[in-house]
Amino acid sequence: MDLSTSLQTFPGIGPVKAKALARLGLENVGDLLRWYPRDHEDRSQIYSLAETPEEPCCVLAMVAETPRTSYIRKGLSLTKCRIVDGAAQAEVTFFNQDYVRESLRRGESYIFYGRVERFGNQKKLTNPVFEPEGKARFTGRIMPVYPLTAGISNNRLAGMVLRCVEECAGLFPDELPPGLRQSYTLASEEYAIQNIHFPKDWEALELARRRLAFEELFILSCGMAFLRKRRGAVEGRRFPQREPGDFLKLLPFSPTGAQRRAMEEIAADLTSGRPMNRLVQGDVGSGKTAVAAFGAWLAHEGGVQCAMMAPTEILARQHYETLSALLEPAGIRVGLLVGSLKPSEKKAVHQALARGEIDLAVGTHALLSAGVAYQDLGLVITDEQHRFGVGQRSALSAKAEIPPHVLVMSATPIPRTLALLIYGDLDVTVLDELPPGRTPVETYLVGEDKRQRMYGFVRKHVMEGRQVYIICPAVEEGEGMDLKAVTAYAKDLQERVFPDLRVGFVHGKLKSGEKEAVMSAFSGGTLDVLVSTTVVEVGVDVPNATLMIIENADRFGLSQLHQLRGRVGRGKWQSTCVLVSSNRAPETRERMKYFCSTTDGFKIAEKDLELRGPGDFFGARQHGLPTLKAADFAGDTRLLKEAQQAAGEVLDADPGLEKPENRPLKEKIRRLFAEDGDIFN
Ligand code: ADP
Numbered sequence: 211m212d213l214s215t216s217l218q219t220f221p222g223i224g225p226v227k228a229k230a231l232a233r234l235g236l237e238n239v240g241d242l243l244r245w246y247p248r249d250h251e252d253r254s255q256i257y258s259l260a261e262t263p264e265e266p267c268c269v270l271a272m273v274a275e276t277p278r279t280s281y282i283r284k285g286l287s288l289t290k291c292r293i294v295d296g297a298a299q300a301e302v303t304f305f306n307q308d309y310v311r312e313s314l315r316r317g318e319s320y321i322f323y324g325r326v327e328r329f330g331n332q333k334k335l336t337n338p339v340f341e342p343e344g345k346a347r348f349t350g351r352i353m354p355v356y357p358l359t360a361g362i363s364n365n366r367l368a369g370m371v372l373r374c375v376e377e378c379a380g381l382f383p384d385e386l387p388p389g390l391r392q393s394y395t396l397a398s399e400e401y402a403i404q405n406i407h408f409p410k411d412w413e414a415l416e417l418a419r420r421r422l423a424f425e426e427l428f429i430l431s432c433g434m435a436f437l438r439k440r441r442g443a444v445e446g447r448r449f450p451q452r453e454p455g456d457f458l459k460l461l462p463f464s465p466t467g468a469q470r471r472a473m474e475e476i477a478a479d480l481t482s483g484r485p486m487n488r489l490v491q492g493d494v495g496s497g498k499t500a501v502a503a504f505g506a507w508l509a510h511e512g513g514v515q516c517a518m519m520a521p522t523e524i525l526a527r528q529h530y531e532t533l534s535a536l537l538e539p540a541g542i543r544v545g546l547l548v549g550s551l552k553p554s555e556k557k558a559v560h561q562a563l564a565r566g567e568i569d570l571a572v573g574t575h576a577l578l579s580a581g582v583a584y585q586d587l588g589l590v591i592t593d594e595q596h597r598f599g600v601g602q603r604s605a606l607s608a609k610a611e612i613p614p615h616v617l618v619m620s621a622t623p624i625p626r627t628l629a630l631l632i633y634g635d636l637d638v639t640v641l642d643e644l645p646p647g648r649t650p651v652e653t654y655l656v657g658e659d660k661r662q663r664m665y666g667f668v669r670k671h672v673m674e675g676r677q678v679y680i681i682c683p684a685v686e687e688g689e690g691m692d693l694k695a696v697t698a699y700a701k702d703l704q705e706r707v708f709p710d711l712r713v714g715f716v717h718g719k720l721k722s723g724e725k726e727a728v729m730s731a732f733s734g735g736t737l738d739v740l741v742s743t744t745v746v747e748v749g750v751d752v753p754n755a756t757l758m759i760i761e762n763a764d765r766f767g768l769s770q771l772h773q774l775r776g777r778v779g780r781g782k783w784q785s786t787c788v789l790v791s792s793n794r795a796p797e798t799r800e801r802m803k804y805f806c807s808t809t810d811g812f813k814i815a816e817k818d819l820e821l822r823g824p825g826d827f828f829g830a831r832q833h834g835l836p837t838l839k840a841a842d843f844a845g846d847t848r849l850l851k852e853a854q855q856a857a858g859e860v861l862d863a864d865p866g867l868e869k870p871e872n873r874p875l876k877e878k879i880r881r882l883f884a885e886d887g888d889i890f891n
Pocket residue numbers: 463464465466469492493494495496497498499500621645646749751753780
């Protein structure tokens with residue numbers, strides 16, 4: 211067995227389980243060893259039954275009688291037995307685990323792990339984990355708790371990892387330059403891999419985590435330093451100075467102070483002779499589109515083409531509508547390029563771009579496809595950047611002969627501690643002002659019992675001429691039945707709840723033509739209620755929509771809820787967001803309540819980070835950087851500083867990472883930033 215051994219060769223892993231593992235990105239032993247636990251359970255102490263703590267714990271006890279199963283009703287069986295250890299005894303109950311009868315033998319000793327509850331002077335254990343004394347693998351030690359997917363249990367995963375750790379923990383090459391481990395007191399890679407999964411004790415876990423987190427932050431810091439260096443070295447094209455008033459005349463509103471400042475900064479960048487690399491960060495609704503339009507206008511005045519990339523087709527189409535209406539009067543020819551165009555339409559757009567007959571191309575990542583060539587691309591705008599990788603940003607830039615100016619728009623308020631690292635190679639403009647006349651969206655949390663009243667509220671909004679979003683979490687394979695499948699739910703709403711209203715639905719699996727038809731019906735006002743998954747999360751702008759209902763709201767993270775809520779409160783009417791959740795878990799209630807209490811995107815992002823940790827917040831490459839597995843952006847600020855310092859030292863001594871001892875590091879950086887072309891050029 212080595213790092214490339216397929217997980218399919220493990221006992222008990224057939225095609226179905228292999229597929230489930232692949233959903234987590236786990237295909238071979240190496241992947242598995244890099245699948246770090248999200249938490250650990252302390253099963254290291256063994257207590258006597260007489261002295262158990264309140265929390266779940268391990269006890270070593272003998273089974274005093276053969277377990278008996280009784281069948282309570284269809285689908286419910288109880289298997290019970292008594293266990294004893296010298297001084298005390300307890301009753302153990304298993305629900306629907308009849309096989310326990312065969313595995314627990316009278317007279318033999320086992321380690322049980324679970325919560326020991328006390329009823330009077332009786333002690334009870336329900337559904338504990340147990341293992342025979344002397345053969346314990348998952349008890350009597352600190353046990354890893356892994357992020358899971360349907361079909362794969364924690365025990366299964368832990369069992370596989372344990373085997374891999376025993377046989378392969380030492381096989382990863384140590385990529386840190388040798389001197390670094392000493393000067394920053396870092397554990398070896400082998401030690402770190404062993405102890406991040408099955409730590410010897412809590413201190414070992416901390417050492418392992420420090421090493422792995424440091425390594426990630428260090429490599430990231432080196433990579434960002436390369437990107438910055440590359441950017442500082444090039445010349446950009448210089449656009450002529452233009453009177454912004456000519457652009458402002460095109461706008462149907464006067465810009466906010468923040469928009470005006472952003473435009474000034476962009477104008478200064480574009481006339482400076484250096485390539486612009488600017489992030490415009492503004493909360494949902496702060497008016498980033500107008501700022502982007504200004505950039506496109508300047509590019510046109512400068513005689514070059516502009517490409518604007520949006521993360522979804524819905525959003526690309528919407529930008530296309532908005533920007534053509536705004537800019538065509540100024541003689542700017544706007545084109546749309548999205549995946550769902552017919553081949554003949556695509557070809558026409560490609561030709562027009564190559565001939566310079568389109569000045570502004572709005573689209574999805576279709577703008578990146580191989581067939582697309584520009585006559586002279588001078589400005590690249592990406593909207594909602596957190597959806598794109600750093601790599602995609604530069605892939606688009608690569609379509610220009612001279613490095614183009616880059617403008618990135620993002621609505622994700624990145625907690626301040628992170629902004630520097632994540633956007634380390636960008637200048638930042640913050641749009642910290644909303645257009646006038648907005649009233650903050652009022653947000654309420656309701657339980658299932660208020661459903662009828664809530665539907666009444668929907669009707670009221672529609673009767674007043676407004677429109678309503680109803681958001682449902684996407685249904686993923688294997689998830690419970692309580693989730694509202696969009697299609698069925700929309701049908702039910704239309705047929706039984708709102709037979710007199712116009713209800714539409716949209717979700718990610720629809721063909722894009724269908725999606726587009728529904729979206730334009732909604733924005734054109736021919737639908738009253740739009741039932742949707744989170745596909746409307748980013749950017750969609752329908753000012754007449756004033757009510758958003760979010761079903762199973764506890765399923766969403768705070769930042770995502772904030773993005774969703776940003777779809778309402780865009781017009782002149784008071785808007786409302788209703789979170790539907792009957793989840794009574796205290797943490798969930800706290801999260802929902804917090805969300806109701808503020809509309810400040812920064813505060814929400816920081817809370818999100820605090821509550822969920824960066825694993826989720828930064829999951830799915832939201833930030834456009836390689837995913838961090840061990841490092842915690844919120845908590846590891848000090849470690850980040852150390853890592854940045856170390857990166858500085860290493861690069862000062864060997865700027866191109868040419869020395870033999872730095873080769874493995876260079877290779878690692880290259881792999882991590884693989885999408886980003888070759889960052890060493
Ligand atoms: P963002 O992309 O930042 O979330 P948008 O650019 O979609 O926000 O703008 C949100 C809404 O506000 C749009 O309907 C837009 O026309 C409007 N808007 C933008 N700037 C202004 C302004 N200065 N005054 C009034 N309305 C504005």
